[in-house]
Amino acid sequence: MCEENINAAPKRVLSCIQPSGMLTLGNYLGALKNWVAMQEEFDCTFAVADLHAITVRQEPAALRSQIYSTYAILLALGIDPEKNTVFIQSHVPEHTALSWLLSCNTQFGEMSRMTQFKDKSAKHPENVNVGLFSYPVLMAADILLYKPDFVPVGADQKQHLEIARDIAIRFNNKYGDIFTVPEPYIPKAGARIMSLQDPAKKMSKSDDNQNSWVAILDSKDDIIRKFKRAVTDSDAVVRMADDKPGISNLITIYSAVTDKTVAEVEREFEGKGYGDFKLAVGEAVADTLAPIKQRYDEIIKDKKALETLYKEGAQKAEYVARKTYFKAMKKVGFVL
Ligand code: TYM
Numbered sequence: 001m002c003e004e005n006i007n008a009a010p011k012r013v014l015s016c017i018q019p020s021g022m023l024t025l026g027n028y029l030g031a032l033k034n035w036v037a038m039q040e041e042f043d044c045t046f047a048v049a050d051l052h053a054i055t056v057r058q059e060p061a062a063l064r065s066q067i068y069s070t071y072a073i074l075l076a077l078g079i080d081p082e083k084n085t086v087f088i089q090s091h092v093p094e095h096t097a098l099s100w101l102l103s104c105n106t107q108f109g110e111m112s113r114m115t116q117f118k119d120k121s122a123k124h125p126e127n128v129n130v131g132l133f134s135y136p137v138l139m140a141a142d143i144l145l146y147k148p149d150f151v152p153v154g155a156d157q158k159q160h161l162e163i164a165r166d167i168a169i170r171f172n173n174k175y176g177d178i179f180t181v182p183e184p185y186i187p188k189a190g191a192r193i194m195s196l197q198d199p200a201k202k203m204s205k206s207d208d209n210q211n212s213w214v215a216i217l218d219s220k221d222d223i224i225r226k227f228k229r230a231v232t233d234s235d236a237v238v239r240m241a242d243d244k245p246g247i248s249n250l251i252t253i254y255s256a257v258t259d260k261t262v263a264e265v266e267r268e269f270e271g272k273g274y275g276d277f278k279l280a281v282g283e284a285v286a287d288t289l290a291p292i293k294q295r296y297d298e299i300i301k302d303k304k305a306l307e308t309l310y311k312e313g314a315q316k317a318e319y320v321a322r323k324t325y326f327k328a329m330k331k332v333g334f335v336l
Contacts, residue, residue: 013042014148014182016049016089016139019063019070020056022215025285026203028077029190029256030154032216036078038152038185044084045146045317046074051089051096052139055132056124056206069300071310073216076296085320087313089142094321099134099141101328102167105174106137110166115159123206140164145321147180155191156202158184175331178324190256196230199245217293220286227282228275238269238277247274254281257288 015035017027035046048070053063067088074086089095111117114136121128131138143151143164151161161184168179195201197212207213211226218226232246240248240262254277255265269277299306330336 010041010043011149012147012180013038013044013150013152013185014046014143014146015152016047016052016142017070017074018049018053019066020053020058021066021205022217023070023073024193024203024205024216025214025253025289026154026193027205028216028289029193029253030156030187031152032074032077033190033256034152034185034187035074038150039079039084042150044079045148045320046079046084046086047089047142047317048074048087049089049139049142052135055129055135056120057127068303068306071306072296072300073292075299075306075309076292078295081309081313085313085316086309087317088310091310091314092145092318092321094145094318094325095138095141098145098321098325098328099138101332102140102144102171103134103137105171106134106140106163106167110163111136114163116156136160136163137167140167143182144168144179145324146317147320147324148182149180150185151182152185152187154193155186158186171328175328178328178331187256189252193253194245194249196226196249199231199249214285214289216289217296218289219293220290223286223289224279224282227278227285230278230281232274232278236273238272238274239266247277250278250281254284257284 015031017023017031023032035044038044048067050063050067053066071086071088075081079086111133117133117135120132139160140163144167153161161182165181168181172179193203195203195207195212196214197209201207203213205213205215211229214223214226227250230246230250232250233244235244238247238251240251251262251265254260255262260268269280326336
Protein backbone atom coordinates (compact mmCIF):
# COMPACT_ATOMS: atom_id res chain seq x y z
CA MET A 1 0.00 0.00 0.00
CA CYS A 2 1.44 3.43 -0.84
CA GLU A 3 1.75 6.14 1.79
CA GLU A 4 -1.01 8.20 0.26
CA ASN A 5 -3.50 5.39 0.83
CA ILE A 6 -2.42 4.84 4.42
CA ASN A 7 -3.14 8.45 5.28
CA ALA A 8 -6.30 8.87 3.23
CA ALA A 9 -9.53 8.97 5.23
CA PRO A 10 -11.82 6.05 4.37
CA LYS A 11 -14.50 6.83 1.80
CA ARG A 12 -17.99 7.40 3.14
CA VAL A 13 -21.06 5.26 2.59
CA LEU A 14 -24.70 6.04 3.35
CA SER A 15 -27.86 4.06 2.86
CA CYS A 16 -31.33 3.70 4.39
CA ILE A 17 -34.15 1.19 4.47
CA GLN A 18 -37.85 1.68 5.08
CA PRO A 19 -39.44 -0.07 8.05
CA SER A 20 -42.57 -0.93 6.10
CA GLY A 21 -43.39 -4.53 7.01
CA MET A 22 -41.05 -7.47 6.94
CA LEU A 23 -37.69 -7.02 5.25
CA THR A 24 -37.28 -9.40 2.33
CA LEU A 25 -34.65 -11.51 0.64
CA GLY A 26 -34.70 -8.78 -2.06
CA ASN A 27 -33.67 -6.16 0.52
CA TYR A 28 -30.96 -8.50 1.74
CA LEU A 29 -29.41 -9.41 -1.62
CA GLY A 30 -29.96 -6.02 -3.26
CA ALA A 31 -28.68 -3.84 -0.43
CA LEU A 32 -28.14 -5.17 3.10
CA LYS A 33 -25.55 -7.80 2.16
CA ASN A 34 -23.43 -4.99 0.74
CA TRP A 35 -23.94 -2.84 3.83
CA VAL A 36 -22.47 -5.61 5.96
CA ALA A 37 -19.50 -6.06 3.62
CA MET A 38 -18.82 -2.34 3.19
CA GLN A 39 -18.44 -1.63 6.91
CA GLU A 40 -15.05 -3.36 6.80
CA GLU A 41 -13.61 -0.82 4.40
CA PHE A 42 -15.68 2.37 4.61
CA ASP A 43 -16.98 4.94 7.05
CA CYS A 44 -20.64 3.88 7.01
CA THR A 45 -23.89 5.54 8.05
CA PHE A 46 -27.10 3.49 7.90
CA ALA A 47 -30.62 4.57 8.82
CA VAL A 48 -34.10 3.21 9.26
CA ALA A 49 -36.03 5.57 6.96
CA ASP A 50 -39.17 5.80 9.09
CA LEU A 51 -40.31 9.17 7.70
CA HIS A 52 -40.50 7.66 4.23
CA ALA A 53 -42.80 4.89 5.48
CA ILE A 54 -45.75 7.21 6.14
CA THR A 55 -46.05 8.17 2.47
CA VAL A 56 -48.39 5.16 2.49
CA ARG A 57 -50.83 4.64 5.36
CA GLN A 58 -49.40 2.91 8.42
CA GLU A 59 -51.13 1.68 11.52
CA PRO A 60 -49.27 3.51 14.39
CA ALA A 61 -48.64 0.47 16.63
CA ALA A 62 -47.46 -1.60 13.66
CA LEU A 63 -45.18 1.19 12.45
CA ARG A 64 -43.60 1.50 15.90
CA SER A 65 -42.91 -2.22 16.11
CA GLN A 66 -41.53 -2.30 12.55
CA ILE A 67 -39.08 0.51 13.33
CA TYR A 68 -37.71 -1.48 16.29
CA SER A 69 -37.67 -4.65 14.27
CA THR A 70 -35.85 -3.08 11.31
CA TYR A 71 -33.21 -1.53 13.58
CA ALA A 72 -32.76 -4.93 15.28
CA ILE A 73 -32.38 -6.70 11.92
CA LEU A 74 -29.55 -4.34 10.97
CA LEU A 75 -27.73 -5.36 14.15
CA ALA A 76 -28.57 -9.03 13.64
CA LEU A 77 -27.00 -8.88 10.18
CA GLY A 78 -23.74 -7.99 11.87
CA ILE A 79 -23.72 -4.23 11.29
CA ASP A 80 -21.65 -2.86 14.15
CA PRO A 81 -23.25 0.24 15.74
CA GLU A 82 -19.96 1.20 17.44
CA LYS A 83 -17.90 1.20 14.27
CA ASN A 84 -20.65 2.71 12.08
CA THR A 85 -23.44 5.21 12.61
CA VAL A 86 -26.79 3.38 12.77
CA PHE A 87 -29.83 5.52 13.54
CA ILE A 88 -33.51 6.23 12.98
CA GLN A 89 -34.15 8.94 10.39
CA SER A 90 -36.86 10.85 12.33
CA HIS A 91 -34.46 11.32 15.27
CA VAL A 92 -32.36 13.72 13.19
CA PRO A 93 -34.55 16.69 12.25
CA GLU A 94 -32.04 18.02 9.70
CA HIS A 95 -33.42 15.48 7.20
CA THR A 96 -36.79 17.20 6.92
CA ALA A 97 -35.21 20.64 7.30
CA LEU A 98 -32.75 20.14 4.43
CA SER A 99 -35.46 18.59 2.33
CA TRP A 100 -37.23 21.98 2.31
CA LEU A 101 -34.15 23.75 0.94
CA LEU A 102 -33.81 21.04 -1.69
CA SER A 103 -37.53 21.11 -2.57
CA CYS A 104 -37.26 24.76 -3.47
CA ASN A 105 -34.49 23.81 -5.88
CA THR A 106 -36.25 20.86 -7.51
CA GLN A 107 -38.70 21.10 -10.37
CA PHE A 108 -42.23 19.71 -10.37
CA GLY A 109 -41.56 18.22 -13.82
CA GLU A 110 -38.58 16.14 -12.73
CA MET A 111 -40.47 14.71 -9.75
CA SER A 112 -43.42 13.79 -11.99
CA ARG A 113 -41.16 11.48 -14.00
CA MET A 114 -40.27 9.24 -11.03
CA THR A 115 -41.49 5.71 -11.78
CA GLN A 116 -41.92 4.80 -8.10
CA PHE A 117 -44.33 7.73 -7.68
CA LYS A 118 -46.30 6.60 -10.73
CA ASP A 119 -46.43 2.99 -9.47
CA LYS A 120 -47.36 3.84 -5.89
CA SER A 121 -49.99 6.41 -6.84
CA ALA A 122 -51.56 3.84 -9.18
CA LYS A 123 -51.54 1.30 -6.33
CA HIS A 124 -53.06 3.71 -3.76
CA PRO A 125 -55.30 6.04 -5.82
CA GLU A 126 -57.15 7.05 -2.64
CA ASN A 127 -53.98 8.46 -1.05
CA VAL A 128 -51.80 10.25 -3.61
CA ASN A 129 -50.34 12.58 -0.98
CA VAL A 130 -47.78 15.36 -1.44
CA GLY A 131 -45.23 13.40 0.63
CA LEU A 132 -45.40 10.53 -1.85
CA PHE A 133 -44.67 13.01 -4.63
CA SER A 134 -41.73 14.72 -2.91
CA TYR A 135 -40.34 11.49 -1.42
CA PRO A 136 -37.19 11.58 -3.63
CA VAL A 137 -36.31 15.04 -2.28
CA LEU A 138 -36.34 13.73 1.30
CA MET A 139 -34.23 10.83 0.09
CA ALA A 140 -31.79 13.31 -1.49
CA ALA A 141 -31.58 15.09 1.89
CA ASP A 142 -30.92 11.74 3.66
CA ILE A 143 -27.99 11.21 1.34
CA LEU A 144 -26.51 14.68 0.91
CA LEU A 145 -26.37 15.51 4.65
CA TYR A 146 -23.68 12.83 5.13
CA LYS A 147 -21.58 13.61 2.02
CA PRO A 148 -21.21 9.93 1.06
CA ASP A 149 -19.03 8.74 -1.82
CA PHE A 150 -21.17 5.62 -2.33
CA VAL A 151 -24.80 4.69 -1.77
CA PRO A 152 -25.39 0.90 -1.78
CA VAL A 153 -28.90 0.18 -3.10
CA GLY A 154 -30.81 -2.24 -5.32
CA ALA A 155 -31.55 -1.35 -8.95
CA ASP A 156 -35.04 0.01 -8.14
CA GLN A 157 -33.49 2.99 -6.34
CA LYS A 158 -31.23 4.01 -9.23
CA GLN A 159 -33.60 6.68 -10.54
CA HIS A 160 -33.89 8.23 -7.08
CA LEU A 161 -30.12 8.34 -6.78
CA GLU A 162 -29.81 10.02 -10.14
CA ILE A 163 -32.18 12.75 -9.04
CA ALA A 164 -30.23 13.15 -5.77
CA ARG A 165 -27.08 13.64 -7.86
CA ASP A 166 -28.84 16.17 -10.11
CA ILE A 167 -30.09 18.11 -7.09
CA ALA A 168 -26.60 18.13 -5.53
CA ILE A 169 -24.93 19.33 -8.73
CA ARG A 170 -27.52 22.08 -9.23
CA PHE A 171 -27.28 23.25 -5.63
CA ASN A 172 -23.48 23.30 -5.73
CA ASN A 173 -23.50 25.27 -8.99
CA LYS A 174 -25.84 27.84 -7.53
CA TYR A 175 -24.51 28.22 -3.99
CA GLY A 176 -20.96 26.85 -3.92
CA ASP A 177 -19.35 23.60 -3.02
CA ILE A 178 -21.61 22.11 -0.34
CA PHE A 179 -22.56 18.56 -1.26
CA THR A 180 -20.56 15.53 -2.42
CA VAL A 181 -22.08 14.03 -5.57
CA PRO A 182 -22.50 10.34 -4.63
CA GLU A 183 -22.12 7.25 -6.79
CA PRO A 184 -24.69 4.44 -6.66
CA TYR A 185 -23.25 1.09 -5.57
CA ILE A 186 -25.41 -1.63 -7.09
CA PRO A 187 -24.47 -5.32 -6.77
CA LYS A 188 -23.72 -7.40 -9.87
CA ALA A 189 -25.82 -10.35 -8.63
CA GLY A 190 -29.02 -9.63 -6.75
CA ALA A 191 -29.69 -6.00 -7.73
CA ARG A 192 -33.21 -6.93 -8.74
CA ILE A 193 -34.74 -9.97 -7.06
CA MET A 194 -38.11 -10.78 -8.56
CA SER A 195 -41.35 -12.10 -7.07
CA LEU A 196 -41.44 -15.91 -6.71
CA GLN A 197 -45.02 -15.91 -8.02
CA ASP A 198 -44.70 -13.38 -10.84
CA PRO A 199 -41.12 -12.98 -12.06
CA ALA A 200 -42.10 -9.89 -14.07
CA LYS A 201 -42.57 -8.02 -10.76
CA LYS A 202 -39.95 -7.01 -8.17
CA MET A 203 -40.00 -9.03 -4.92
CA SER A 204 -41.66 -6.66 -2.49
CA LYS A 205 -42.92 -6.76 1.08
CA SER A 206 -46.00 -4.83 -0.02
CA ASP A 207 -47.09 -7.71 -2.28
CA ASP A 208 -50.34 -9.21 -0.94
CA ASN A 209 -49.38 -12.70 -2.05
CA GLN A 210 -47.22 -14.00 0.85
CA ASN A 211 -45.79 -16.76 -1.34
CA SER A 212 -44.23 -14.21 -3.66
CA TRP A 213 -41.63 -13.01 -1.17
CA VAL A 214 -39.30 -14.46 1.43
CA ALA A 215 -38.80 -12.51 4.65
CA ILE A 216 -35.38 -12.39 6.28
CA LEU A 217 -37.11 -13.68 9.43
CA ASP A 218 -39.09 -16.53 7.78
CA SER A 219 -38.67 -20.01 9.25
CA LYS A 220 -36.73 -22.67 7.31
CA ASP A 221 -39.97 -24.56 6.55
CA ASP A 222 -41.66 -21.46 5.16
CA ILE A 223 -38.65 -20.60 3.03
CA ILE A 224 -38.44 -24.07 1.53
CA ARG A 225 -42.20 -24.18 0.94
CA LYS A 226 -42.12 -20.81 -0.87
CA PHE A 227 -39.28 -21.91 -3.13
CA LYS A 228 -41.01 -25.22 -3.88
CA ARG A 229 -44.04 -23.24 -5.05
CA ALA A 230 -42.00 -20.73 -7.06
CA VAL A 231 -43.26 -20.19 -10.61
CA THR A 232 -40.95 -21.59 -13.30
CA ASP A 233 -41.49 -22.78 -16.89
CA SER A 234 -42.08 -26.14 -18.51
CA ASP A 235 -38.77 -27.05 -20.16
CA ALA A 236 -37.07 -28.24 -16.93
CA VAL A 237 -33.54 -27.04 -17.80
CA VAL A 238 -31.68 -24.97 -15.18
CA ARG A 239 -30.34 -22.25 -17.47
CA MET A 240 -30.36 -18.45 -17.38
CA ALA A 241 -32.41 -17.09 -20.32
CA ASP A 242 -34.66 -14.10 -21.10
CA ASP A 243 -37.58 -16.40 -21.88
CA LYS A 244 -37.12 -18.21 -18.53
CA PRO A 245 -37.63 -15.36 -16.03
CA GLY A 246 -38.75 -17.59 -13.13
CA ILE A 247 -35.80 -19.98 -13.29
CA SER A 248 -33.40 -17.09 -14.04
CA ASN A 249 -34.55 -15.38 -10.84
CA LEU A 250 -33.90 -18.57 -8.85
CA ILE A 251 -30.44 -18.91 -10.43
CA THR A 252 -29.69 -15.30 -9.47
CA ILE A 253 -30.77 -15.96 -5.88
CA TYR A 254 -28.79 -19.19 -5.61
CA SER A 255 -25.73 -17.58 -7.15
CA ALA A 256 -25.96 -14.57 -4.78
CA VAL A 257 -26.32 -16.63 -1.59
CA THR A 258 -23.67 -19.22 -2.48
CA ASP A 259 -21.27 -16.80 -4.22
CA LYS A 260 -21.13 -19.20 -7.19
CA THR A 261 -21.13 -17.87 -10.75
CA VAL A 262 -24.13 -18.48 -13.02
CA ALA A 263 -22.06 -20.90 -15.12
CA GLU A 264 -21.14 -22.87 -11.99
CA VAL A 265 -24.79 -23.07 -10.95
CA GLU A 266 -25.87 -24.22 -14.42
CA ARG A 267 -23.17 -26.90 -14.38
CA GLU A 268 -24.11 -28.07 -10.87
CA PHE A 269 -27.73 -28.70 -11.93
CA GLU A 270 -27.10 -30.10 -15.41
CA GLY A 271 -29.41 -33.06 -15.97
CA LYS A 272 -31.30 -32.40 -12.72
CA GLY A 273 -34.96 -31.36 -12.55
CA TYR A 274 -36.56 -28.21 -11.20
CA GLY A 275 -37.65 -30.06 -8.05
CA ASP A 276 -34.04 -30.67 -6.98
CA PHE A 277 -33.00 -27.18 -7.93
CA LYS A 278 -35.83 -25.42 -6.06
CA LEU A 279 -35.09 -27.45 -2.93
CA ALA A 280 -31.39 -26.55 -3.16
CA VAL A 281 -32.22 -22.83 -3.52
CA GLY A 282 -34.62 -23.00 -0.56
CA GLU A 283 -32.04 -24.73 1.61
CA ALA A 284 -29.22 -22.38 0.66
CA VAL A 285 -31.40 -19.33 1.40
CA ALA A 286 -32.64 -20.82 4.70
CA ASP A 287 -29.06 -21.62 5.79
CA THR A 288 -27.97 -18.06 5.01
CA LEU A 289 -30.85 -16.46 6.88
CA ALA A 290 -31.02 -18.82 9.91
CA PRO A 291 -28.17 -17.25 11.92
CA ILE A 292 -29.60 -13.77 11.27
CA LYS A 293 -32.97 -14.83 12.65
CA GLN A 294 -31.32 -16.45 15.64
CA ARG A 295 -29.43 -13.25 16.52
CA TYR A 296 -32.53 -11.15 15.86
CA ASP A 297 -34.61 -13.18 18.35
CA GLU A 298 -32.05 -12.33 21.05
CA ILE A 299 -31.59 -8.66 20.15
CA ILE A 300 -35.29 -7.77 19.93
CA LYS A 301 -35.89 -9.00 23.50
CA ASP A 302 -33.85 -6.16 24.97
CA LYS A 303 -35.60 -2.91 24.01
CA LYS A 304 -33.53 -0.91 26.54
CA ALA A 305 -30.27 -1.94 24.90
CA LEU A 306 -31.73 -1.09 21.49
CA GLU A 307 -32.80 2.32 22.74
CA THR A 308 -29.29 3.09 24.00
CA LEU A 309 -27.85 2.17 20.62
CA TYR A 310 -30.30 4.11 18.44
CA LYS A 311 -29.97 7.19 20.66
CA GLU A 312 -26.18 7.08 20.39
CA GLY A 313 -26.55 6.56 16.66
CA ALA A 314 -28.77 9.64 16.35
CA GLN A 315 -26.23 11.76 18.24
CA LYS A 316 -23.41 10.69 15.96
CA ALA A 317 -25.56 11.25 12.87
CA GLU A 318 -26.78 14.66 13.97
CA TYR A 319 -23.24 15.87 14.59
CA VAL A 320 -22.48 15.36 10.91
CA ALA A 321 -25.91 16.36 9.59
CA ARG A 322 -25.98 19.71 11.44
CA LYS A 323 -22.71 20.83 9.91
CA THR A 324 -23.90 20.20 6.36
CA TYR A 325 -27.33 21.65 7.03
CA PHE A 326 -26.05 24.92 8.52
CA LYS A 327 -23.50 25.30 5.76
CA ALA A 328 -26.30 24.98 3.20
CA MET A 329 -28.53 27.44 5.15
CA LYS A 330 -25.73 30.00 5.30
CA LYS A 331 -24.92 29.69 1.60
CA VAL A 332 -28.58 30.13 0.65
CA GLY A 333 -28.61 33.40 2.60
CA PHE A 334 -30.31 32.65 5.89
CA VAL A 335 -29.23 34.50 9.02
CA LEU A 336 -27.75 32.02 11.53
P1 TYM B 1 -36.60 0.11 0.41
O1 TYM B 1 -36.84 0.24 1.88
O2 TYM B 1 -37.76 -0.18 -0.47
O3 TYM B 1 -35.52 -1.01 0.15
C1 TYM B 1 -34.29 -1.05 0.85
C2 TYM B 1 -33.20 -1.52 -0.08
O4 TYM B 1 -33.51 -2.81 -0.61
C3 TYM B 1 -33.41 -2.78 -2.04
N1 TYM B 1 -34.44 -3.68 -2.61
C4 TYM B 1 -34.17 -4.63 -3.50
N2 TYM B 1 -33.05 -5.03 -4.11
C5 TYM B 1 -33.12 -6.06 -4.96
N3 TYM B 1 -34.27 -6.71 -5.27
C6 TYM B 1 -35.45 -6.35 -4.69
N4 TYM B 1 -36.56 -7.01 -4.96
C7 TYM B 1 -35.44 -5.27 -3.76
N5 TYM B 1 -36.38 -4.66 -3.00
C8 TYM B 1 -35.76 -3.69 -2.31
C9 TYM B 1 -33.69 -1.32 -2.41
O5 TYM B 1 -33.14 -1.00 -3.67
C10 TYM B 1 -33.02 -0.58 -1.28
O6 TYM B 1 -31.66 -0.39 -1.53
N6 TYM B 1 -36.19 4.90 -0.81
C11 TYM B 1 -35.50 3.79 -0.25
C12 TYM B 1 -35.04 4.02 1.18
C13 TYM B 1 -34.21 5.24 1.36
C14 TYM B 1 -32.86 5.39 0.94
C15 TYM B 1 -32.52 6.71 1.35
C16 TYM B 1 -31.97 4.56 0.27
C17 TYM B 1 -34.61 6.38 1.97
N7 TYM B 1 -33.58 7.28 1.98
C18 TYM B 1 -31.22 7.20 1.11
C19 TYM B 1 -30.67 5.07 0.03
C20 TYM B 1 -30.32 6.38 0.44
C21 TYM B 1 -36.44 2.59 -0.24
O7 TYM B 1 -37.63 2.75 -0.25
O8 TYM B 1 -35.83 1.40 -0.12
